[in-house]
Amino acid sequence: MENKKIEQKLRQEAKTLLQQRRVDYIIGYEMGSLKFTTTPLITKSENDTDRLVVNPFIVNNLSVYLTEVKGKVGIVVKGCDSRSIVSLIQDNKIAREALVIMGIPCPGLIDLKKVELLLGKDRDELDNITRDGDKVVIMVDGKESNFPATEVLFDNCLVCEFPTPQEYDVLLGEPTFPVGDITAGQAKIRQLKEMAPQQRWEFWKNEFSRCIRCYACRNVCPACFCQKCFVEESEPQWVLPTPKWQDNLLFQAIRNIHVAGRCTDCGECERVCPMNISLRSLTREMYEIVGELFQYKAGMDKNALPLLTAYESTEVEDFIR
Amino acid sequence: MINNKKINKRDIGNLLNEWSQEFTVFVPLRESGVAMLSKWDGKDTGFMDWHRNTVQPIKANFFPPMEEMFSFQKGKEGYHIELPSSDEHKQLIFGIRPCDARALIILDMTFKDLYEDPYYLPKRNNMVLIGLGCTNPYDSCFCTSLGINPGESADVDLMLTDMGDQFLIEEITEVGKELIAKASRVEEATEADEAEAREVKEASYNKVTRKIDTEGIKEKLLSCFEDQDFWEKVSTKCISCGICTFLCPTCYCFDINDELVRRQGTRFRSWDSCAFPVYTKMPMENPRLEKWRRVRQKVCHKFEFYPMNFDIIACVGCGRCIRQCLVNWDITQTLNSLPTRV
Amino acid sequence: MRITDINQRERFLANGNVYLPHIVKIEKVVDETYDTRTFHFNFKDEKLKKEFTFQSGQFALCSIFGAGEAPFAISSSPTRRGHLECTVRQVGKLTNALHRLGIGAEIGFRGPYGNGFPMGFLQGKNLAFVAGGIGLSPLRSLIWNVIDNRDNYEKIDIIYGARSPADLCFKYDLDTWSKDKGINMVTTVDKGDESWTGRVGFVPQVLEQVAPSPSNAVAIVCGPPIMIRFTFPVLEKLGFPPEQMITTLEKRMKCGIGKCGRCNIGNIYVCRDGPVFTYAQIKSLVSSEY
Amino acid sequence: MEQEVGWEPKLLGFLCRWCSYAGADLAGISRKKYPANIKIIKVPCSGRVDPLFIIKALRLGFDGVLVSGCYPGDCHYQTGNYCARRRMAITKKFLEYMGIESQRIQASWVSASEGGKLAEVVTEVTKELREIGPNQLFADGK
Secondary structure (H helix, E strand, C coil): CCCHHHHHHHHHHHHHHHHHHHHEEEEEEECCCCCHHHHHHHCCHHHHHEEEEECCCCCCCHHHHCCCCCCCEEEEEEEHHHHHHHHHCCCCCHHHHEEEEEEECCCCCCHHHHHHHHHCCCCCHEEEEEEEEEEEEEEEEEEEEEEEEHHHCHHHHCCCCCEEEEEEECCCCCCCCCCCHHHHHHHHHHHHHCCCHEEEHHHHHHHHHCCCCHHHHHHHHCCCCCCCCCCCCCCCCCCCCCCCCCHHHHHHHHHHHHHHCCCCCHHHHHHHHHCCCHHHHHHHHHHHHCCCCCCCCCCCCCCCCHHCCCCCCCCCCCCCC | CCCEEEHHHHHHHHHHHHHHCCEEEEEEEEEEEEEEEEEEECCCCCHCCCCCCCCCCCHHCCCCCCCEEEEEECCCCEEEEECCCCCCCCEEEEEEHHHHHHHHHHHHHHHHHHCCCHHHHEEEECCCCEEEEECCCCCCCCCCHHHCCCCCCEEEEEEEECCCCEEEEEEEHHHHHHHHHHCCCEECHHHHHHHHHHHHHHHHHHHCCCCCCCCCCCHHHHHCCHHHHHHHHHCCCCCCCCCHHHCCCCCCCCCEEEEEECCEEEEEEEEEECCCCHHHHCCCCCCCHHHHEEEEEHHHHHHHHHHHHHHCCCCCCCHHHCCCCCCCHHHHHHHHHHCCCC | CCCCCCCHHHHCEEEEEEECEEEEEEEEEEEEHHHHHHHHHHHCCCHHHCCCCCCCCCCEEEEEECCCEEEEEEEECCCCCCCEEEEEEECCCCCCCCCCCCCEEEEEEEECCCCCCCCCHHHCEEEEEEEEEEHHHHHHHHHHHHHHHHCCCCEEEEEEECCCCEHHHCCCHHHHHCCCCCEEEEEEECCCCCCCEECCCCHHHHHHHHHCCCCCCCEEECCHHHHHHHHHHHHHHHHCCCEEEEEECCCCCCCCCCCCCCEECEEEHHHCCCCCCEEEHHCCCCCCCC | CCCCCCCCCHHHEEEEEEHHHHHHHHHHHHHCCCCEEEEEEEEEHHCCCHHHHHHHHHHHHCCEEEECCCCCCCCCCCCHHHHHHHHHHHHHHHHHHHCCCHEEEEHHHHHHHHHHHHHHHHHHHHHHHHHCCCCCCCCCCC
C-alpha cells in the first residue's frame, strides 16, 4: 500500500518537473506487457507520467540510459541505481546538474526466477504476487501462500547495504533499512570459495560454455560505458567473437576487472542472462575484494576519485616481490 | 478416415530408448536452469509434464551458436583445408512446438536460397521431428496471429497431443508412419480419443490471447519506413543486446571468424545480431549506427523484407523475444502501434 | 531485381561447399598509394587457372588465413586472362594482414559473386565513368573490358578523382588512358600539392564541368558512399535518366551469398542481388541506407 | 596432470622500461644468470599493463605472467606504479577466485640498479611455476 502512495507522489513530481521544464525527459518504470513485469518508461510527455509505477518488480537499473539520453533528465532510482549514478558522475560520464533524481527507498525486489522455482510454475501461471513487510503473498489457482520475503527476493537485495538512495533530489517515501539475509544472499559464493581452484575453474568453464555472447550483461550494465568495448577491438583482437568458452570467460573476467569499483552489485547482469550464468557470483566477489583491499564501496561519494585512478602511498602489496 | 494412434505417457521412455538405437534423441530439458533441447539421458521424462517451450530454440540443433566451417593448416605444400568430420548421427527431436517447427521451414528458405548452405541443410535433412502440441501457451505467445495453431503442425513427422495420461499421435509424414509402424505399445486411437484431442487443441488455441494484426502489415511497414520519429520512439528503451535475435527461432544472421592457435587454424561461423552496431560497421561508415535503424531493421526484416523475398512472415509468434527481453521490449506493441499514413 | 540463376557460377565451388575458399598464390604486388596495393594472384589448381571466368563488377571473398575473410572487387578485366587482381586499401585487421603478405604467399579465394555490370546494356552506348579513390578498382575491370572490345562502344569519358595526388590509384593505367585518343580522361584531386598541375576539385563538381552528354549514354559511378550520393544529383542535372546511371555499392559482408544478413538495403542484399545497381533500382528500394 | 617430457615453464614478463627492463639489461651485462624461461615485453610503465594483457597471455598458453615496475615513489610518471599496484591487487585476487593458481600471476618492484634482484625474482617464479606444472587452464578438452 505504501507503494501506491509513493507512486502517486512520483507521478505528481514527474509531471511537475516536465511542466516546469526543469527536465526534458523522465525515466521511470511503467507496467510491462507481461505479468509482474515493468518496463522502462522514457518520455517527454506530461501525460505519460500517469503511467509511472512503483512496485516490487521495478528491476531495471535505469541509470544505464543516462549516457544515451540527451538533455536534462528526471530519473527514478532505487538504492543501488543511485550508486550507479554517483559512480557515473565520478567518472565524468554525466553531470549531476543535468539530473533530477527521484529516490525510492527499496525494500528489495522479487526475483521471479526464485518464485518460479519455489512454486514449480511459470510467472504467467500465477494470479498475484504481493509484498507485505517481511512476507510475500502469492496467489495460485485461487489459493494464497505466504513466503518469507528472504526466500523470494533477489540475492543482491538480500545483501543490500543501502536500500535507500545515496543521492537524490527528492526522496519519495521513508528511508528503509536492509532486509538482509546475508547468509542466503552469499550462499553461492561461499560454496565456490570452499572449492579447490581447479574445481572453481571447472565451474566457470561449465558456466561459460553456455554463454551465447548476446552481450546483454554488458549492455545492461551502467558501469560498462565504453564507447568501444575491448571485445570489438579487431587490431589486436583480444577476444574471438566466436562464443568459445575460453573467450567467453576471458571477456567476463576482464569486464569484471574493468568495472571494479564501479559495480554496485545491482545484479542486473545475472538477472538478464538468458543462459542463467551465475554472473553475480563474479561481480559480488569483486565488490568484496574492492571493499576488503581498499575499504572502497562503489558509488558512495560523488566527489571521490574512481577506485582505479586513485591510490594511497602505502597500500596492499604483500603479493609484490 | 481415422487412423491416428495413441501411446501411454509411461511408455514414452521405452519408445525414446528404442529410438536411441537409431537416432541421437533430443528432448527439452532444463539443465542449469535454462530450458533447451538436450541429448536425452535415457531417464528423465519430466519434459512430458512441463508444458512450456524451451528458451533456446530448435535452430541451435542445425545452426548452432558456433560451428566449425573448416580447419586450415600451413604445410610445406602450402595451405591445406579440411572439412570437419561429418560423423553426425541422425537427430530425433522430441517435443518440438508448432511455432518452432514452422520456424525451420522459414529458415530453410534462406539456407536453400541461391546457394545451398552446406552446414545447415545436411543436418536439417538428417533428422526426424516429433511435434508436441501446446496445452499451456505463455502469455507472450502470439502464434495464432501468424497462422499457427499451437495444437497442430504439418511441419513435423509426428504430431503429439497431450491428453493427460496419454498422447494422441498423428502421422504427418511417411517417415513418421514408419517410425510408428516399428514402435511398440502404440495403439489405435478411438473416436473418444479424437474428440478429446480436438478439445485440447481448441482450448490451447483459445489460450493464446496476444494478437497482432498481420493484415497488410508489409504495406503498413513500407509506408512508415522513413518515419524516424516513430522508430526512435519505439527503440528508446532497447539496449542493443542480442537476446531477441539469438533466441529467435527464425533469426539466422551469422558472423565468420578465424582462430589461429600455433599454425593450426579454424574458421568458425557463429550467431550474429542486427542489434549490434558492429554488425554493419565498415571502415569508413556504418549504415546502421543509430539504434532506431537497427530496431527498424529487425522488425522490417521479419515483417516486410522476408515477405517480399519469400512470401512469408519471418515470425512465428513464439514470444521468446518478449519473454526474454530484459527491458520488456514488446514487438507486438510496436506492430500494433504502427502509424497509419494520413 | 533478385537473381535466381547462378548455374554458371556453381562450377567454381570448392568441393561443392560454397564457403570453402580455393587457394590462390600471390604472383605480384603493386604499390598503388601509400596505403593501397594491387595483388596479382592465380589459382594453384591448374584446371581453375584455365577455366575460371567472371564478369567485370563481380567480387570475391578473399581469406587471409587466421585473419578472416572480406569481399574485394576484382579489379582486373575478364578479357585479360592469366591472373586475377584485387586492389586493397589498408583499413583494418584483414587488410593489414594482407598487406603484410608478399609474392608467393597463399590466400583463399571464393567467388565470383554478385551480378557484374550489364555488358549487353552498355553495348553501343557512350560511357561516362565516374570514380573516386579506390572506387576505381571495379570500374577499372570494366574500362579495360571496354577498351579490349572498343568497337562495341561509342565515346568514353573517365572522370577520376582522389583526395590528393598521393591517393590516386592505378597511375600507370591513368597514363595509358589519357594517351588513348578514344578516351577523354579527366583526373582531379580534392587538394593538390606543390607538384600537382592537374585539376583540383571534388568529383561531382568536375563531372558537372566535364558535362558528358546524356544522349545514348550510361554513367557508371563508383567511389566512397558520400561521393556516390553527391554524384547522382549532378548526373540528373546533366539529364541522365536514373536507368542510365549505374553504380556498384559496398557493404560489410561475411558470406557473400545473401545469407549472413548484414549487407541488406531493405529486402535487397548487396552481395546477392548487387553489387551493381542502376540508380533507378536504388531509388525503388525500401530503404535509403545505401 | 600430464606433463610433457622436458617441459619448461614459459613466463611472460611485462617490464617497465625505466627500471625493471634496465634491471634485466644490467643482469645481462653483469652476467647474473637467470632462467631463459622469461620472454620480456618492454612497457613504458607498469601502469600500462592492462589486466587484459595478463589473462590474454595465459589464454595464449604462457604458464605465468610477471609484471615488474619501479618501487613506490620512484615512478617516472609519478603515479603509474601506484595505479598498477591497485590494479594488480584486484586482478590477482579476482583471477584466483575464478580458479587461476596464484603463482601464475606475479608482480615485483625492481629498480634499474637491481639486476641481481630481477634474476632472483625470475628464478623464484620459474621454480614456482615448475612446481604447479603447465598451464592447462584454457585447454579445450571436454
